[in-house]
Amino acid sequence: MSSHNQFELLKQRRFLPYFITQALGAFNDNLYKNALLLLIAFGGITAAEDSALYTNLAAGLFILPFFLFSPIAGQIADKYEKSALIRGVKLLEVGIMLVAAAAIVTDQIMLMMVLLFLMGLQSALFGPVKFSLLPQQLSKDELIGGNALVEMGTFLAILAGTICAGLLFDLAAAKYWIATGVVFFAVAGYLSSRQIPAVKASNADLTINWNPLTELVNTIRNARKDRAVFLSIMAISWFWFLGAGYLTQFPNLARDYLGGNPQVVTLLLTVFSVGVAAGSLLCERLSGHRVELGIVPIGSLGMSIFGIDLYFSLTSLDISQSLSAMEFIRNPDHWRMLIDLAFISISGGLFVVPLQALIQERSDEKSRAQTIAANNVLNALFMVASAGVGILMLVVLKLSIAEYFLVIGLMNIVVALYVYSRVPEFALRFFIWMLTHTMYRVTHEETGKIPEEGPVVLVCNHVSYVDALLIASASRRPVRFVMDRAISEMPLIKYFFRYAKTIPICSPKADEAVYENAFKRIREELNDGQVVCIFPEGKLTKTGETDTFRRGIERIIEETPVPVIPMALSGLWGSFFSHKDGLALTKTPRRFWSKVTIKLGQMIAPENVSADVLQTEVNALLQKKA
Structure with a gap:
């Protein structure tokens, strides 16, 4: 890294x-x-x-x-x-x-x-x-x-x-x-x-x-061609909806709840702006220098939790006299409200920065500025809508400002669930990010060897049920995993594997149709320029050592000659998801924050690929000291 x-x-x-x-x-x-x-x-x-x-x-x-x-x-x-x-x-x-x-x-x-x-x-x-x-x-x-x-x-x-x-x-x-x-x-x-x-x-x-009107329609239509990009634009626009909703109410909030001193308005604006700036800078550390969509749900979760708590912190305040900004800060009774506001804005920074980077990275280079223009149009539209919703709730429905903040905090949950259901990549990356930042400390070595475009096959040893998720965390590109059908259909995590377009496989004796369909899917994905990862052992190791690599990799490369990159996973043997000391998932989890290393070897040309060569390369990577 x-x-x-x-x-x-x-x-x-x-x-x-x-x-x-x-x-x-x-x-x-x-x-x-x-x-x-x-x-x-x-x-x-x-x-x-x-x-x-x-x-x-x-x-x-x-x-x-x-x-x-x-x-x-x-x-x-x-x-x-x-x-x-x-x-x-x-x-x-x-x-x-x-x-x-x-x-x-x-x-x-x-x-x-x-x-x-x-x-x-x-x-x-x-x-x-x-x-x-x-x-x-x-x-x-x-x-x-x-x-x-x-x-x-x-x-x-x-x-x-x-x-x-x-x-x-x-x-x-x-x-x-x-x-x-x-x-x-x-x-x-x-x-x-x-x-x-x-x-x-x-x-x-x-x-x-x-023609600004016809081009406005064309711009929005073109942005909709890539679902992930367009929903990222909508999510960013929602961020501006929320931001405008908070910022617009600060003067009235200070007048009605916080003593009426204009200094307090400046204090609220400062907390909010510095919070977004801090959250934005935090993205670099949390994302590992990549466009990491896994931290976007963290941002939306924070905006909702602290947005809802802001309602309770405001309703518990009782300020009867005008206070300067410093007098306001010195009173511990006001800290909860300021902390809520700070973490709403910090979460906003975590939410919006990866989305902006995703739009820049995934939009077509020839029309990238037009996609960003669509983003600007929808941002403006959502800010206008925010003003309209504010008028509706505060003037027509007579909600208090605290109740208005509660409503938009709850609305944020609904919007987030919709976006993540439409683009499962967000939820998948969030699960991967949590796994690699709670149970494991994952170190990636030489991940830049995965080409930025074009088909390639990754070949790795198989230690645990979470191998695929950890490898996915090391690749900037989406990876199509070929894995045992029984693993791909395991409860709960099967949904993540399905979202990741996993290719299930089994022995031809168990189901000839599934076996042949797996090779067909692999050909299609490689012909489409995708990254495919296989575990040639065909099953999890029961000894901690690599088992014999099967010949399926040779058939893959014979049918679709593409480069192969050997990989090695170390540090997972003995985890809850491995077969050490009993079947995986049947033991009490004892290891957290374990160090896991993912190493990549040199790319091998298709004409030099064989199961034996790849097993030798993977074993060499496992024995190589970090």
Whole structure:
């Protein structure tokens, strides 16, 4: 396993200028947007009775361009070189902010609203470019770390921009400070964008459809072609639904439950933003430098558990006087609520980062930006829906904010179960992740020898009933396992094997049809370019030593000549799932956190494959010291 640190990316030109550019963009968006809201509410640039109208209009104008222009932006990002596009988009931001500065100084509210729409347009153009650029600049084992840093930078920049707007608004000559600030950070973003290295266009021959409505339909339709990718987009959109649901209620939550001090609103926003950033960074450690879908259910589980507990922690509070942020923190009675909020956001980071990386990794390179554009459109749609649901529950149904949080926490369980039932890979990877991080400490050696694409057969010794799950944890690619029919039909774990498209086999004497169908399935999977793993011993070892390799592997390679990679599992003999000291699964589990090693040998060309050669190679790997 690679030992690189995700923060090393911040020292490299292929990532650092990009990171700074996107962070400055998020910062400036929120500086301008929140400064405008403060000017509307407290700056006297509109009549008091018009404040609510302009506030809601501002929210709508910023989000509208994501619906209208994201599909076109995705096409542009796929067709043209991305670093040049980013420079153009950032230069557009400079122009918009120069006009915005003049509008702020002269109190031109309608012009400021138009410019807010244009800032939304600029963000809509930037979104598909920035996320489709990452897979071209980073290797696969850097993708999760890169996305984690981007997510961290984005949420901290949003927080910083929001706080900065409030600080500048409190200064004397606030309008001049705000005007200067938005121009300064726009220019800084443009200058950093000039250092982003060039990358080739993904699809230079693409013909752009400039009709935003028809292209919106096309974008969504194309994203639906890959179920895992599309449901990941829907899950990310659900994350933004939840996030908007919490963030939108913070001001009213502080007023109605927490004493009414504006400092507490900033405290809640800080806890939430830092939590998402921390959860995002934690993904790198938990995922082992890979796109690990096993931690996504952990994130959704955390969002539900702590979201539901937030209801109980809020209903137990009794705050009658205004408290500053520090006074609020010092009171232990408030810690449960803050901990709930922190772990909701940490879980959100664990949930969203692997999904973003999956979209980047699995989407078609030629249309990746268009897929990300579909993600942006649905994210925006779900945020608007979040506002609608909030109005329905809080205004129409008269729920309290605490009850609203309880409802969306319960809704999260329903959404998670639906997604995991439609894409069983999430549940399978979660089970594998839990197994390899509770009962076993799994070390992978030379797993990079498994090619990133193309057919290959893995051959391994057979020690326990969980061998297949542990091998699956070592491969970046899905593995089709050939295993004894009795094992593949064992209670409970048979569902996981079925989801993993396991190929059951038995002796021809027991069932000739099952035996021949297994070889047919193997041929089909290899012809489809998949990874197939077999256990040539045909059964679990009863001695701890490898049994004789059967000749079925020779038939496989004779029918479909593909390379073979020998593998060796060590450390499982004596576990609850092995036959040591009695039949597997019949003994009391005694070993937890055991060290298991998975070793890979050199790839063997098909013409050199034989059962004897493979057994010799596997035994050599078992005897090799780590």
